[in-house]
Amino acid sequence: xxxxxxxxxxxxxxxxxxxxxxxxxxxxxxxxxxxxxxxxxxxxxxxxxxxxxxxxxxxxxxxxxxxxxxxxxxxxxxxxxxxxxxxxxxxxxxxxxxxxxxxxxxxxxxxxxxxxxxxxxxxxxxxxxxxxxxxxxxxxxxxxxxxxxxxxxxxxxxxxxxxxxxxxxxxxxxxxxxxxxxxxxxxxxxxxxxxxxxxxxxxxxxxxxxxxxxxxxxxxxxxxxxxxxxxxxxxxxxxxxxxxxxxxxxxxxxxxxxxxxxxxxxxxxxxxxxxxxxxxxxxxxxxxxxxxxxxxxxxxxxxxxxxxxxxxxxxxxxxxxxxxxxxxxxxxxxxxxxxxxxxxxxxxxxxxxxxxxxxxxxxxxxxxxxxxxxxxxxxxxxxxxxxxxxxxxxxxxxxxxxxxxxxxxxxxxxxxxxxxxxxxxxxxxxxxxxxxxxxxxxxxxxxxxxxxxxxxxxxxxxxxxxxxxxxxxxxxxxxxxxxxxxxxxxxxxxxxxxxxxxxxxxxxxxxxxxxxxxxxxxxxxxxxxxxxxxxxxxxxxxxxxxxxxxxxxxxxxxxxxxxxxxxxxxxxxxxxxxxxxxxxxxxxxxxxxxxxxxxxxxxxxxxxxxxxxxxxxxxxxxxxxxxxxxxxxxxxxxxxxxxxxxxxxxxxxxxxxxxxxxxxxxxxxxxxxxxxxxxxxxxxxxxxxxxxxxxxxxxxxxxxxxxxx
Numbered sequence: 001x002x003x004x005x006x007x008x009x010x011x012x013x014x015x016x017x018x019x020x021x022x023x024x025x026x027x028x029x030x031x032x033x034x035x036x037x038x039x040x041x042x043x044x045x046x047x048x049x050x051x052x053x054x055x056x057x058x059x060x061x062x063x064x065x066x067x068x069x070x071x072x073x074x075x076x077x078x079x080x081x082x083x084x085x086x087x088x089x090x091x092x093x094x095x096x097x098x099x100x101x102x103x104x105x106x107x108x109x110x111x112x113x114x115x116x117x118x119x120x121x122x123x124x125x126x127x128x129x130x131x132x133x134x135x136x137x138x139x140x141x142x143x144x145x146x147x148x149x150x151x152x153x154x155x156x157x158x159x160x161x162x163x164x165x166x167x168x169x170x171x172x173x174x175x176x177x178x179x180x181x182x183x184x185x186x187x188x189x190x191x192x193x194x195x196x197x198x199x200x201x202x203x204x205x206x207x208x209x210x211x212x213x214x215x216x217x218x219x220x221x222x223x224x225x226x227x228x229x230x231x232x233x234x235x236x237x238x239x240x241x242x243x244x245x246x247x248x249x250x251x252x253x254x255x256x257x258x259x260x261x262x263x264x265x266x267x268x269x270x271x272x273x274x275x276x277x278x279x280x281x282x283x284x285x286x287x288x289x290x291x292x293x294x295x296x297x298x299x300x301x302x303x304x305x306x307x308x309x310x311x312x313x314x315x316x317x318x319x320x321x322x323x324x325x326x327x328x329x330x331x332x333x334x335x336x337x338x339x340x341x342x343x344x345x346x347x348x349x350x351x352x353x354x355x356x357x358x359x360x361x362x363x364x365x366x367x368x369x370x371x372x373x374x375x376x377x378x379x380x381x382x383x384x385x386x387x388x389x390x391x392x393x394x395x396x397x398x399x400x401x402x403x404x405x406x407x408x409x410x411x412x413x414x415x416x417x418x419x420x421x422x423x424x425x426x427x428x429x430x431x432x433x434x435x436x437x438x439x440x441x442x443x444x445x446x447x448x449x450x451x452x453x454x455x456x457x458x459x460x461x462x463x464x465x466x467x468x469x470x471x472x473x474x475x476x477x478x479x480x481x482x483x484x485x486x487x488x489x490x491x492x493x494x495x496x497x498x499x500x501x502x503x504x505x506x507x508x509x510x511x512x513x514x515x516x517x518x519x520x521x522x523x524x525x526x527x528x529x530x531x532x533x534x535x536x537x538x539x540x541x542x543x544x545x546x547x548x549x550x551x552x553x554x555x556x557x558x559x560x561x562x563x564x565x566x567x568x569x570x571x572x573x574x575x576x577x578x579x580x581x582x583x584x585x586x587x588x589x590x591x592x593x594x595x596x597x598x599x600x601x602x603x604x605x606x607x608x609x610x611x612x613x614x615x616x617x618x619x620x621x622x623x624x625x626x627x628x629x630x631x632x633x634x635x636x637x638x639x640x641x642x643x644x645x646x647x648x649x650x651x652x653x654x655x656x657x658x659x660x661x662x663x664x665x666x667x668x669x670x671x672x673x674x675x676x677x678x679x680x681x682x683x684x685x686x687x688x689x690x691x692x693x694x695x696x697x698x699x700x701x702x703x704x705x706x707x708x709x
Contacts, residue, residue, distance in 0.1 A: 004062070034531075103167050216288070298682075316375055412424045633690060638683065
């Protein structure tokens with residue numbers, strides 16, 4: 001068995017067969033969602049994350065092996081490859097460790113040390129290391145045109161010594177551990193004018209051990225440094241380092257001490273600082289990306305508000321609020337512009353009230369979705385006033401992050417070519433309430449606003465991770481092939497841009513799909529694409545009930561055999577009772593299908609057309625407005641978690657600004673990370689701790705005094 005397969009299996013605590021199976025399926029062209037859903041019995045139930053980890057880890061280990069082979073070959077060419085060095089290289093587990101081992105043998109551009117070696121000054125360097133007292137006499141015979149005096153020759157020999165110490169693997173390894181365990185990162189204010197809101201105030205005079213520095217704090221420091229607000233530097237135990245280095249030499253001299261000092265200050269410490277900062281930032285980035293992806297997943301799984309007439313309300317001051325009425329299917333009915341808030345005149349505001357009331361009555365509006373951007377608070381007060389005459393109508397504050405990005409996109413122009421950008425935004429806000437997943441997939445995930453420091457991490461890694469989350473959720477939920485937008489279809493397993501366009505064109509030219517078999521008529525949608533995509537494409541009105549479910553067409557014969565054995569004709573209550581009570585393992589053997597596959601089939605048959613998102617929290621409906629000035633310490637409120645970050649959670653409690661529940665206020669018990677307690681979209685009960693009205697800061701707690709949490 002391949003050593004990398006063995007290693008991955010050990011890391012993930014799974015079998016080597018599972019790893020090999022995933023790699024084989026990937027080689028056959030299977031997608032991750034397809035494997036996770038329809039090849040469970042082969043993979044023994046691995047989920048999307050585990051499958052992707054296997055794929056990514058194998059790619060990483062393969063790249064590491066290729067680099068090892070290259071390095072071993074280059075060192076062997078130099079005639080310097082020893083059995084010990086070869087073993088060390090083969091045992092290296094990270095690329096940074098590998099490059100550290102290769103450093104002394106790496107081809108370099110011409111340096112001061114290489115020039116000195118070419119001039120024959122290496123014997124003088126050996127004398128430095130031996131602790132010779134007087135080098136003048138020994139240096140005199142080694143003078144040359146490049147080094148005309150004994151002093152110059154000694155300086156050249158020092159350069160060789162500095163480079164030798166700087167490239168010594170043992171010394172570098174010790175120093176790396178020393179810096180990591182005992183050095184400190186400090187920051188000082190560099191330019192206050194570049195921080196007008198004093199966002200980085202906590203770091204104007206800051207110091208913390210590298211060993212205890214949390215990832216989110218490192219990202220904050222890094223951002224402050226990039227913006228020119230902060231000056232960052234490392235503090236080291238230099239005396240300890242110098243003593244350790246000098247202890248390797250039998251005789252210590254002032255000259256040797258100089259060489260060690262310069263090696264540390266000019267070469268080694270800057271290199272270790274760069275390496276450690278890079279490694280720590282990489283870990284911090286991975287954490288930030290993972291948190292962002294987790295938040296995004298929960299946001300995409302927000303329960304849709306089905307079957308409602310919705311009015312999208314995009315607030316603004318001078319240019320007026322843009323309104324869009326969207327029917328139960330998400331189709332646009334009409335748009336409007338009103339002027340509901342100052343600086344509009346009193347007569348304009350009164351006219352706006354009248355027009356909004358007319359729209360509510362005319363279109364039987366059930367929910368008003370208000371964007372949370374500029375003028376949101378004022379618009380909310382306006383809407384709440386109007387709704388006093390419509391007690392059956394509620395409103396919801398919708399996070400409009402990314403709506404403007406979508407509105408100006410090519411996709412939005414294709415959907416609504418005759419509408420201005422602003423009105424498209426109102427449509428997006430309304431649809432985001434009706435079906436968050438279908439609307440949010442149209443927006444670059446990085447613009448959705450549920451992360452922390454997303455602009456400071458690797459944009460390539462972030463995009464790859466977020467795209468994976470979107471793909472996973474879309475396929476877990478499933479897609480109505482007759483109504484899905486091209487943006488939604490593009491995330492379905494097995495479909496690419498061309499196939500997505502062809503599916504939409506087929507709908508337009510031939511009418512709605514009536515069965516999954518119709519998918520085979522779509523141009524260029526071949527057998528492999530059909531295999532990968534069919535199970536995730538649903539047809540809610542299909543004559544064959546299986547086409548409405550997540551049951552894959554390859555298993556329709558299995559279902560037919562199952563129905564024969566159980567004497568099922570229709571999926572009525574009696575049939576569902578039979579399905580619920582049967583023995584999965586026994587029936588799987590009889591049908592010749594895997595037990596995990598049969599279990600999924602039965603779950604789909606028990607709830608045809610089920611929506612995974614229905615088990616998650618829906619939007620919080622409101623009928624009256626709350627102002628930050630109304631908040632008092634101790635006040636109990638209901639809220640929705642809008643964002644989870646390393647240091648806490650931001651909760652929408654119905655005022656313009658989200659309140660912060662610090663990690664220490666999430667529970668009476670110790671919380672290692674906020675995601676252990678809350679996720680984006682959760683409905684939570686909070687109490688007001690503190691309100692700073694001028695700064696629009698609200699501190700909340702989820703720990704009720706004298707209560708349990």
